[in-house]
Amino acid sequence: MSQTKGLEGIVATQSQVSSIIDGVLTYHGYNIDDLADNASFEEVVYLLWNNRLPNKEELDAFAKELAQASKVPDAVLDQLKSFPIDKVHPMAALRTAVSNLALFDEEADEMEEEANRRKAVKLQAQLPTIVTAFSRIRQGKEPVAPKPELSFAANFLYMLNGEEPDEISEKAFNKALVLHADHELNASTFTARVCVATLSDVYSGVTAAIGALKGPLHGGANERVMAMLNEIGDVDNAEAYIKEALANKVKIMGFGHRVYKNGDPRAKHLREMSRQLTEITGESNWYEMSVKIDEIVTNEKGLLPNVDFYSASVYHSLGIEHDIFTPIFAVSRVSGWLAHILEQYADNRLIRPRAEYTGPDKQEWIPLEKR
Ligand SMILES: CC(=O)SCCNC(=O)CCNC(=O)[C@H](O)C(C)(C)COP(=O)(O)OP(=O)(O)OC[C@H]1O[C@@H](n2cnc3c(N)ncnc32)[C@H](O)[C@@H]1OP(=O)(O)O
Numbered sequence: 001m002s003q004t005k006g007l008e009g010i011v012a013t014q015s016q017v018s019s020i021i022d023g024v025l026t027y028h029g030y031n032i033d034d035l036a037d038n039a040s041f042e043e044v045v046y047l048l049w050n051n052r053l054p055n056k057e058e059l060d061a062f063a064k065e066l067a068q069a070s071k072v073p074d075a076v077l078d079q080l081k082s083f084p085i086d087k088v089h090p091m092a093a094l095r096t097a098v099s100n101l102a103l104f105d106e107e108a109d110e111m112e113e114e115a116n117r118r119k120a121v122k123l124q125a126q127l128p129t130i131v132t133a134f135s136r137i138r139q140g141k142e143p144v145a146p147k148p149e150l151s152f153a154a155n156f157l158y159m160l161n162g163e164e165p166d167e168i169s170e171k172a173f174n175k176a177l178v179l180h181a182d183h184e185l186n187a188s189t190f191t192a193r194v195c196v197a198t199l200s201d202v203y204s205g206v207t208a209a210i211g212a213l214k215g216p217l218h219g220g221a222n223e224r225v226m227a228m229l230n231e232i233g234d235v236d237n238a239e240a241y242i243k244e245a246l247a248n249k250v251k252i253m254g255f256g257h258r259v260y261k262n263g264d265p266r267a268k269h270l271r272e273m274s275r276q277l278t279e280i281t282g283e284s285n286w287y288e289m290s291v292k293i294d295e296i297v298t299n300e301k302g303l304l305p306n307v308d309f310y311s312a313s314v315y316h317s318l319g320i321e322h323d324i325f326t327p328i329f330a331v332s333r334v335s336g337w338l339a340h341i342l343e344q345y346a347d348n349r350l351i352r353p354r355a356e357y358t359g360p361d362k363q364e365w366i367p368l369e370k371r
């Protein structure tokens with residue numbers, strides 16, 4: 001038996017949800033550049049779950065369905081309030097709250113496709129409610145109920161801040177959601193598929209996926225990019241900081257990718273958004289510092305920025321707290337997880353690879369008293 005560390009290059013399933021071929025990302029065949037420039041997040045979710053774009057009527061009905069499903073059971077919000085709020089990371093709170101949602105859904109263990117689709121709508125609609133409620137609760141503020149007439153992107157910012165966003169912020173946030181929605185068999189999506197392939201329920205699959213996204217080698221990198229920018233503090237410090245980190249074999253957050261070796265096609269959109277938004281906020285230092293780091297890491301290591309690098313200065317410019325960056329990734333990526341979960345159920349087989357054993361052989365049993 002031979003093995004590939006980290007399953008690099010292994011094709012583990014077939015999927016129609018998204019593809020990365022020759023460095024080009026598509027959602028069901030639609031190029032990410034077209035989607036980023038034109039699509040609403042709601043349209044993208046519809047595409048991922050139905051393998052086609054909606055017409056106007058279908059989109060309106062879907063957006064309404066999402067808006068109507070956004071209320072989270074009071075017991076789940078009450079539980080958020082009971083957490084040791086100043087110590088709990090929002091990703092841990094989200095993981096626990098999503099698991100808790102299952103306890104209040106009578107259909108949680110129903111396996112019919114229609115029931116699973118209803119749960120998908122609830123999860124997509126309720127993750128923003130949980131993330132924004134948690135952020136407000138820990139600031140001693142009341143959660144804000146969503147406004148059904150707002151877009152998904154605008155509603156998130158509204159529930160987070162208690163005021164409706166301006167058009168530029170709404171558009172930028174919508175684009176960020178579109179860019180993060182799905183990404184083939186990334187670690188959290190694979191986790192979700194492995195979980196539900198045992199015929200476990202949708203909530204378990206999403207809870208497991210949140211746990212995988214939380215790690216710094218995956219979705220957790222965006223928060224750490226901002227921590228690094230803060231630590232560097234000024235564009236003039238960037239070169240010395242990065243060179244020292246690389247010399248010490250420290251991983252630079254937001255760089256490198258398992259699949260893309262010639263660049264992540266999402267990064268250019270986020271870089272341009274970072275430029276525009278930091279100009280508006282009068283804090284172009286974050287953009288300039290990011291560009292400088294990008295140049296140094298590329299020159300020194302040949303590594304290019306991934307989706308997490310410029311998203312940090314984008315979210316910061318939108319006034320979002322830094323530990324909410326990864327939960328925002330989850331608010332978008334849950335659409336992809338759910339598409340993959342539905343696809344997995346539709347043609348399921350248990351996912352159970354093998355391990356190459358490297359431990360000792362033919363060990364002799366030693367009774368407890370002799371050890
Ligand atoms: C949404 C996402 O999940 S995108 C990824 C988000 N994660 C990050 O940004 C964290 C930083 N990046 C990384 O840790 C990695 O590049 C990963 C996890 C994304 C990909 O990991 P892998 O495919 O296993 O790449 P691997 O770790 O083998 O890297 C190959 C070489 O490049 C180096 N390298 C990779 N990424 C980085 C980095 N960000 N900084 C410095 N060196 C790096 C590795 O140390 C390794 O060097 P070596 O051959 O001298 O040992």
Ligand SMILES: O=C([O-])CC(=O)C(=O)O
Nearest residue numbers: 182183185186187258307
């Ligand atoms: O695909 C990956 O390995 C990680 C990634 O970029 C994503 O999940 O968006």
